Structure formats: structure tokens, C-alpha cells
Amino acid sequence: MSDDPRLIAAIELLKTPPPVSVAERVMEEIRRLPHTERPTRRTPWLTWPRGVALALAAGLAAILLLPSGNNSLTPGAAEGIAQFVGHFPGARSVEVVGSFNNWSRGMLHLRDDNHDGIWHGDAVLPAGQHEYMFVVDGDRWVTDPLAGRFVQDGFGAGQENSLLIVRPAAAQP
């Protein structure tokens, strides 16, 4: 068992019922592990042993649940906060490119401040549907396996975009 304080904190957090949206994403990832139903989206880290994947899931949960220290994101009534997380060990850069930024590069970079290979970032986005992909090291387009929703990009090579549905802040309970 790792003595990484973030993983320990994550395990403690997972002992209590997490928010549905986070649990949904983590469980979705865990459920996905033994299956190979989406070969076009399968990446090497999805084939890791289950224990490693569970540790990763715990790490992801911690990132999603713990305050980031960045409290400057305040969505308007017709906006919501999107949280992006990806595991890209050894990557030099990871950014999110999608319909919300006109598929422009250099506008939403993820961070890996502690160099553990887990990249994350938040953004205030208009409520509604957004398609996106990660761009790793400037030239590798990767579908976000944690997105939970996917759509063919329509360019004929079977590539899928990740699909994010942002709920308006005004619709939150």
C-alpha cells in the first residue's frame, strides 16, 4: 500500500459516500477495466492490474473531492464548472481542446504540480453539451476515458470525442 498522503486521504474519502457525480465517474472507470468493448479508445493504462487502477481511482476521487485552493471559479447562472482529469505519466503537457474553445490550442492547460502523472484542471463553461479531447505533448489527441459519454467525430477514422454536459449552476439543488 502506498504511503502517499493523497492516496491515503482518497481512501478515507471513499469510505464515506461520495457525491454521486464523482462516484459515478470513478465507478464508471472501475467497471470499464475488465472490458475491452471500446478497442479504439483503449489506452495502455486501462489495462493495468485492478489494484493499480483502484489506487488511481482513489487518487482521482481525491482530486475531484478536495478543495484545490483555486476558488476563483464562479459560474454564472447559465454556466457550470467542468473538472478535467487525466492520467498521463511522463507527459510534458496536457491541454483540453474542444467546442467550448473553438477547438483552439493553448487555452486550457491541465496541471500536474506534483509530477505524479495525474493532470487536472477546472474551467467555467456555458451550460450545455461540449465535445472535447485531450492533446498530450502537443500532438497526441486522446479521448478522455472518464468522460462517460462519447460521440464519433464523423471524420471517418472511428475516432471518438468525449462529451461533457455541463449543468447550469442555477439548476443545482
Added chain:
Amino acid sequence: MTRLLVLVLAFAVGGPLAAQRGSSRLAGRVPAAALPAIDSMIAAAVAEGLPTEPLVQKALEGGAKGIPTDRLVNGVRRGLLQLRQARILVGRAVPGQPQPEGHVAAVAAALARGLPPSIVERLLTAAPNEAPAPVLHAAADLVAHRFDADAATDLLVEAHNKGLRGVRLLDVAAAADHELQRGGRTPSDALARVRAMLPDVPAPAVTRRGPTGS
């Protein structure tokens, strides 16, 4: 008479301007060889009263990804065909009424996600005067998780009839998926359990950092 003249002028000038705006956003972002064909499709969309933003976005996406010209143009063309099909479906659901661009775009997005047109039409007919995106996404979520499309639609229509609207319909799909994942349940069992909960399906929680995407 003056009003009519203004409307005619707005249509005559506004359409080409809209097409031009879309085209100008593409300059330098897509291969020059693809621009004439894409411009032509955007102009066609304007002339037909279809939303152009999905086409502009698809072209920008293709350019950003470095998609070869022929495939990029085909991708945009596929988007135009989906918009046309979407407009037909919206027109059937609300005959004789205006077809908001947002509704047409939402239906096209649902078709792109693989939702069968018959299901789309049924959902549009069940709530003809509401923004269709949430219920269409909820249906697409359920179909993607291998629920029977007709049974999933039955559940969503019942949820709507019991007062659930907008993004709350996404919670219905999430609840069905949770029920299925609890183990030992068939998809129809899971749908039945959620039906029994209606309209009190669990709402999404809010993280400490604010509302999240779902």
C-alpha cells in the same frame, strides 16, 4: 408594410452575413483547399434556415486535428445531413410552428450520438414545446448503456409526465445505470426500479468546488 420590408431586408442581408461570419472564422484554421466546399455548405445551411454553428465547429475541429481535406469536408457534409434530418424530425413533432435552431442542433447532436430517429421523434412529440437536449441526452445515455431504446423512452416519457424536466431527466438515466450496476439485475429490472422511484430520483450532489459537469 415597413415591417415586412425590414424583415425581407434582414433575411436577405443577414443570411449572407451569417455565412460570411462562419467562413471568416475558418480562414487559417482549415486547409485552404477545403474552404470552398465548406463555405458552400454553410451557405446552404443559411439558405435553408439551419444552424451553422455545428458546421463551423466541425470544420474547426477537423482543422485542429489535421484531418485530410477530403475527410474534413465529408465530416462537415455529414453534419449538414444530420441537421437536415433533425429539422424534419422537429417539424414532424411541432407541425406548423417555428423550429428553433437550438432544437434542430440538439436533435442533430442526438442523431450523431446514435439515437434512432424514431426514438428522437417520440421524445420530441412527448414534450413539443421544451428544449429537447436534456431528454435526448438522457435517452442516448441509456441506449449507450445497452438499455432497450423503447423501454428507456417509456421511462423518460413517464418521468416527464410525472413532472421531471430539463437536466433532472439526466438523473433518471443515471439512476437506471446505478440500478443496473448494483448487480443481479437485468436492464428491464433496473428500469422498473427507477420507474417505481419516480419522480424522486436522486439529484446530483454538489462538490465543494461547485457544480460539476455530469
